[in-house]
Amino acid sequence: MTELAGHCHCGAIRVELTTALAVEDLPLRACQCGFCRRHGALTTSDPEGWLHIEAAPGAANRYRFGLGITDFLLCAECGVYVAATMETEGRLTAVLNVPGVNLPGFEGRAPSPMIYDDETPDERVARRAGRWMPAVFVETSPSA
Ligand SMILES: [Zn+2]
Numbered sequence: 001m002t003e004l005a006g007h008c009h010c011g012a013i014r015v016e017l018t019t020a021l022a023v024e025d026l027p028l029r030a031c032q033c034g035f036c037r038r039h040g041a042l043t044t045s046d047p048e049g050w051l052h053i054e055a056a057p058g059a060a061n062r063y064r065f066g067l068g069i070t071d072f073l074l075c076a077e078c079g080v081y082v083a084a085t086m087e088t089e090g091r092l093t094a095v096l097n098v099p100g101v102n103l104p105g106f107e108g109r110a111p112s113p114m115i116y117d118d119e120t121p122d123e124r125v126a127r128r129a130g131r132w133m134p135a136v137f138v139e140t141s142p143s144a
Pocket of ligand 1: 008009010011012013075076077078079080
């Protein structure tokens, strides 16, 4: 198993991605929506893997736009865009913003540009079901 750890600029939100893939076999996508372009976001996910997101109390701000089905997690402290999460059928799934958490192993990779503007809500959920990864979000207690 590969375990990749990262965190936002200030460290209030920490992530760990667990995957059976080698890091060079993980995708690196450049979503072309207005939000992702503004952040220079490059996302990765492994639907067979697992993402653990741990935030200090109150550190995770959630931003929604467009279809309103996605929570974009932003650090309340340093402003970094960390991950996007979506709940489907009671299951949390996510993609991780690689530069946002400075995830190791992606240096020098050319991302694949992605344009999703014309998707219907159903198409969006179906696409993510095959690509986004299972995730858990926990808020730590201050002493943890
Ligand atoms: Zn932060």
